[in-house]
Amino acid sequence: MSNAGQAVLNRLHPISHRFVWLGLELILAAVVMAAVAGICRALARHRSHQVPAAQDPFLMPSQQLAADPRRDRRAVHGTEALGHPPAAS
DSSP: OOHHHHHHHHHHOHHHHHHHHHHHHHHHHHHHHHHHHHHHHHHHHHHHHHSOGGGOTTSOHHHHHHHOTTSOTTOOSGGGGGTOOOOOO
8 A cells, every 4th residue: 555545544543553453452461461361370380290289388288187098087186186096085
């Protein structure tokens, strides 16, 4: 298109060009956000397979204890909560 034709087009529809660019920017932002979310999800999945939850340094101690497979979940108190057998009476 010639410069004169481009000038006429810009003069007739300056607002529509703004909406086109806004739409393209929104589509690009959505694609970038989806890519970042996918990368974060993949990293979280990879990390969850790498470190057992009971040894994860980013969890609080109570969360590590809850994730410990040796823990006896039926026990209420004492060393039984850590998976140790009750003391003989």
